[in-house]
Amino acid sequence: KQEVTQIPAALSVPEGENLVLNCSFTDSAIYNLQWFRQDPGKGLTSLLLIQSSQREQTSGRLNASLDKSSGRSTLYIAASQPGDSATYLCAVRDGNNRLAFGKGNQVVVIP
Amino acid sequence: DTEVTQTPKHLVMGMTNKKSLKCEQHMGHRAMYWYKQKAKKPPELMFVYSYEKLSINESVPSRFSPECPNSSLLNLHLHALQPEDSALYLCASSQEETGSYGYTFGSGTRLTVV
Numbered sequence: 001k002q003e004v005t006q007i008p009a010a011l012s013v014p015e016g017e018n019l020v021l022n023c024s025f026t027d028s029a030i031y032n033l034q035w036f037r038q039d040p041g042k043g044l045t046s047l048l049l050i051q052s053s054q055r056e057q058t059s060g061r062l063n064a065s066l067d068k069s070s071g072r073s074t075l076y077i078a079a080s081q082p083g084d085s086a087t088y089l090c091a092v093r094d095g096n097n098r099l100a101f102g103k104g105n106q107v108v109v110i111p
Numbered sequence: 112d113t114e115v116t117q118t119p120k121h122l123v124m125g126m127t128n129k130k131s132l133k134c135e136q137h138m139g140h141r142a143m144y145w146y147k148q149k150a151k152k153p154p155e156l157m158f159v160y161s162y163e164k165l166s167i168n169e170s171v172p173s174r175f176s177p178e179c180p181n182s183s184l185l186n187l188h189l190h191a192l193q194p195e196d197s198a199l200y201l202c203a204s205s206q207e208e209t210g211s212y213g214y215t216f217g218s219g220t221r222l223t224v225v
Contacts, residue, residue, distance in 0.1 A: 031209070031210070032210070032213065034213050034214065041199065041221060042218055042219065043117070043201055043216045043218035043219040044201065044203075044216035045216075046213060046214070046215060046216070049212070049213040051211075091214075093209075093210045097159075097208050097210060098156060098167075099154075099156070099214065101153035101154055102153065103152070103153055
């Protein structure tokens, strides 16, 4: 069974610092990996989707890398802003067409 | 339209009530999903519909009854729920059940069972 771990569980950074969020998964036989953002009590907003054949994806201040062989993905958020405060979820699509989620990185950006 | 729309946003129901959650998408996606999320936990898969047929039921109690009337609409019928069923219920969709192009989630229904 695919296990997804996100470290750190929670972090606080001052505004302007770069954020680095880590996601690891136990089974490298993935089809894709998706990063989501979730605000308290709200739904999931898709940030980036990386196919298993890709090494990274970028959107604005966000960059996600994927190292499938080592079972890792990293989400970088450049020049963090208070509006980036949220929980970030990593989800891996496994061979059973299911999404395996990590428990999330809870981020607070301090003005 | 690139959204999944869920209604209602909030719902309070008694343990003897019958209510329904509704989910709609107009992206032409052929797979739709129900997830349940408790506070501080990741979403848990409940049901998957593919081409309007139930594909996956993750051993969900029968007090939850899904329905997919057409390719754009997904309902979750609720009956005789328990307080522990209080949670955020999320609907999602993808082009196909394979999820090759990623998943789109709705904003959720916050359900409270009293």
